[in-house]
Amino acid sequence: GSLSGLIGMFCGKVGVKRLPEFEVYSHSEVKEANGLLFGERDVPRYRIENADFLLTVGADILETHVSPVSYTRQLSRARSKEMFRWYHVEPHLSLTGANADRRIVVRPWQEAVFLSFLLRHLMEKSPRRGGFPGEISEALPRMSVERVSEATGIPPGTLKEVGDRIAHARRPLVIAGGVSTSHPGGLEVAAAACVIQWVTGAVPGLVDFGGRENYESTGTFRDMEDLTTRLGGGEVGVLFLSRTNPVFSLPEKAGFGEHLKKAKLSVGIGDLPDETMQEVDLFLPLSHSLESWGDVEPRRGIVSLQKPVLKPLHGTLSEGDLLLRLLHGSSGEVTASGYRDFLFDAWRKRFGESGRRAFLEQGYFEESFPAKRVSLDGKKAASLLKGAQTEGKPGESVLVLAPSLRTFDGRSRGLPLLSEIPDPLTTISYGRWLSVSPETAAGLKERQEVTVSSPSGWSQVLPVKVQPGLPAGIFVACRDFVESPPLRTEERTGGTIEYIE
Structure with a gap:
């Protein structure tokens, strides 16, 4: 949305290198x-x-x-x-x-x-x-x-x-x-x-x-590994971390939390005091989305309006207002009197004055784009298909780390109210669990604690939930249930391997 444009402008004018956005599930x-x-x-x-x-x-x-x-x-x-x-x-x-x-x-x-x-x-x-x-x-x-x-x-x-x-x-x-x-x-x-x-x-x-x-501007785990390496080498002066939690999301062996301390100044921007925000030198709390103006463009051509329903309760700022103030403080430049005015100007330029008014009234704007024609690279496709063989099987038992319907990649763990919503498959509300098939359970009882371990030395204790319909030998846990999992990076794509053998 418009915030992405403001971040780009802020980085360009202040001289900050903008890294790719970080998502645990970047596809x-x-x-x-x-x-x-x-x-x-x-x-x-x-x-x-x-x-x-x-x-x-x-x-x-x-x-x-x-x-x-x-x-x-x-x-x-x-x-x-x-x-x-x-x-x-x-x-x-x-x-x-x-x-x-x-x-x-x-x-x-x-x-x-x-x-x-x-x-x-x-x-x-x-x-x-x-x-x-x-x-x-x-x-x-x-x-x-x-x-x-x-x-x-x-x-x-x-x-x-x-x-x-x-x-x-x-x-x-x-x-x-x-x-x-x-x-x-x-x-x-x-x-x-x-x-x-x-x-x-x-x-x-x-x-x-x-x-x-x-998702074009979204980076990968490899990008975060590169940043961790630069932090460890003392190559980073000031680091801004906005609404991301790599201390929790990255494997402990990556050492992000330890290397973060080697930056001359680390600044965290977020609305929850998560693990990363507790490690930075300076934490700048943000207003809640219900207290802020903004827009979101989840898909090209679909823009949704974000409008405040109440004033900030604790004197906080939205990320847009915060960046505008930092820009003014560092360069003296006044781009807009506030993020609301910045947005109104951006909407006027994109939609026109009548379009801006319509956007504010109906809460969204939809722009249609013709279907984009592409061609298939047959040689590259053939090269990848040759790798689709039966080699590379996992062991007899494998732990699958799946995203959570309630907390996704763990970002919503700080909202206890979400635990009131029962998990649809297991009907469990509070707590963590390890889903095990009836065949694999072999006499284990519900809520009985077991230790899951890997050859690398990693282990985790979780209570058992016997899950009908789960294949034998397959264990499943939500991504945020597992602490510091020994995840690996897929070298060709930069993504993570969400399986633990």
């Missing part, structure tokens, strides 16, 4: 695949409501994936059509999977094998539509349905059923993401989904880069 594998194959390193807009068959692979579209409110609304519209069907593939158990027309369990890290099978099935059964570039046809693994079933754990009949569904659908849509792309083979999973989108003609009608989801 780096999906962005990297789209960048390599389509030349668009972002998350596209998925037009679910226009599809007649939807296949989601790991993407929890009803919970935390990109824009769950929009997806849920579109899904409701799509389901009103008699011929629409939705299949969901996942290695664990999610609320999204429980609500799909068909939930299919796949072995962890084998989603790319499954999608490669679908590609070969499409090539043989439905050679129409976008066509298959020669490089892709040659790169696809030649595996029998029995071998694919053995690798993925999906019965042969189910594999053929999904293949026939997508081959016979007029407007099929495949969306990959979430836990199915946050493992060592996640880039191959995302790439295989991209190729299916291309050959089934979903691009650009159902996969629209013209109305992308604005």
